[in-house]
Amino acid sequence: MSFVPAEFIAQVPSIDRANADAQPFGIVQVDDHGAIKLYNRFESEMAGVAVSAAEGRNFFTQVAPCTNNRLMFGKFKDGVAKGELDTEFNYTFTYKMKPTNVQIRMYRHAPSATNWVLVGLRAA
């Protein structure tokens, strides 16, 4: 079972900042190249990156360099190229933080061509 409620996925792409900030998991909306369009409060606090320092920059190469590999950025690029992306997997963040186990869901809403990287905490 996903850490992302089905009701949340049903609301994509109309998630606004207030709604995103109210969620108990990280929400990062990125364009097809990975540039951040929306970075929610949970993600900002977990990563220690201010929203203003994240939005407009590339998620995979600049804000979360731990994701610049085939496991994440590669899957993202493949998904965007195919126009289809919905994958969930375990991951660990270590950049400027204690080891933090997370679950990642990368989702593309095809009708609106919007991309979402969702991050939930998981027990070790």
Add this chain to the structure above:
Amino acid sequence: MKALAALLVDVADSKAVVPVCRNIAESVELSPAEREGVVKEAANVCQQLQALGESLADPEDEADLYRSLAAMWLELRFAWQRHNLVANYDTVRTGTCAPIVLVRASVASYILQRIESLLSSDHRDRLGDTAVQMLDVVRDDVEQGNLRVGA
């Protein structure tokens, strides 16, 4: 304003760095020997940074000291990147990874974070972006089938 070498003494003060690294090491399950090993590695990096500051302490050495700190930032960034890659490939492949790798990654990124307090944000961004571009070009090349080992 304090000279760069004097600021480096504070940044690389093992009395400040070691407790944080110990705390990171205690956040996951490690054997006492592994934990002490990581703490020793961190203290060793502090010592190297202190030595750099001592050797390049004159005002006319400041540009070279700054350059060396930028190089050290890159070294730690690459070390962190390697540990991070091992941890996450193992996590995806086997469902778990060696905790020591996670701790090494976190410790490397903690020390690089301390060093970057001495670098301008503009230089830091340029170093990071250049390193990413340089390595991504190589990876893209291999992804396109252009791997000729040793050729």
